[in-house]
Amino acid sequence: MLTSRSRILSQKNLSFASLSASFLLSKQTPFNSKQTLLPSLHNSPVSLHSQSFKAGASRRFLGSVRFNHSMASQSSPQSAHDFTVKDAKGNDVDLSIYKGKVLLIVNVASQCGLTDSNYTELTQLYAKYKDQGLEILAFPCNQFGSQEPGSSEEIVEFACTRFKAEYPIFDKVEVNGNNAAPIYKYLKSSKGGLFGDNIKWNFSKFLVDKDGKVVDRYAPTTSPLSIEKEVKKLLGIA
Template identity: 40%
Template sequence: MEALGGYPTKSSASRAKLLKILLSVALCMGSLYLIQIKVSKSRKPKDFYSYEVKDARGKTVSLGKYRGKASLVVNVASGSELTELNYRSLQELHRELGTSHFNVLAFPCSQYGDTESGTSREIEAFARSNYGVTFPIFSKIKIMGSEAEPAFKFITDSIQRIPKWNFWKFLVNSEGQVVNFWKPEEPIEEIRKEVTTLVRNIILKKRQEL
């Protein structure tokens, strides 16, 4: 409604001023949201060692402690037909090459049949007592679906494949990038050759930097 002479009333002028303020606030909020998204993207982990995971006791562990080393990341299980062969061969590899420059990193997963039904602590105790395992065994995780462990999802996204069964093995270099992977049926001898070469290169690089 306008006053006589075509001039706006005080009420309409106040509304226009309020709308202008609300529009400015909305624009500011939108800008802040876009900045937040940009910052979040820039902080997204760019390598395996940038993530944190839980150990078998539920304590948060930074994978950054393994940076500068080679890692063989494995989705393990206690009740698989592949358990004994793999645990023994992985422990042998860990003992031969670790732990100054190499580690086996085990992630139990219960998404492959009824092959990993225990708690994380039970899984760790089983591997230690039955196979003398000394490499790190982390908390039981999911690999498939929306609840997939972020650190392991980084690995599967890197190779564009998801394990179809237990004991897939993923070789991560000293910078935290996935450089190769093996299915469970592939012989440990082939894996040992490539892991040994990677470890040797890491040692040579460190010597050159001294």
């Protein structure tokens, strides 16, 4: 009969042997097999939490992409009427006031070789069709040969005094490059030029219909009166 001390030692030896066997068995068994005595981390609470986090992050990312795409679609300009520009005095002008009008949008300059002929014919065209719904929008620009160096006040005085311009002349803008006015970015993207989208020189012209859509684009050397037929067509004049 074993003494109490002997029984205790026997129990300790059995426990140690059992632990040793378990350890050896776990070493021989693939970590994630069904026979392993150790729990697989694949199904552990930490792993499940990680999977849940990744899934949630994916849903948030996809939702963000859909949201941003939707916002971009809603904010994309649909016509020239969607823009606000500055007049010569720095006041905001919402171009939606020209809904129902045919627009001829021109980047003008005061010291260009094309100045006299273009300003003269713009005044003639406007006088002839302003009561039928034509508006000419003039945007001074100094990007071509620095031929529009004056202030907005000087530009307006020059056009109105010398060429009797009655159509609106807006604040000076850039028409090319990163700082191009948004209205010009829209015009160029709607109707590219023969050698690319960029405006080539002073007095490039965009013809816009009553819904604010760009119908045609004309080179600086195209005279305003030479597009009278197209203007009349958009105005609905026989």
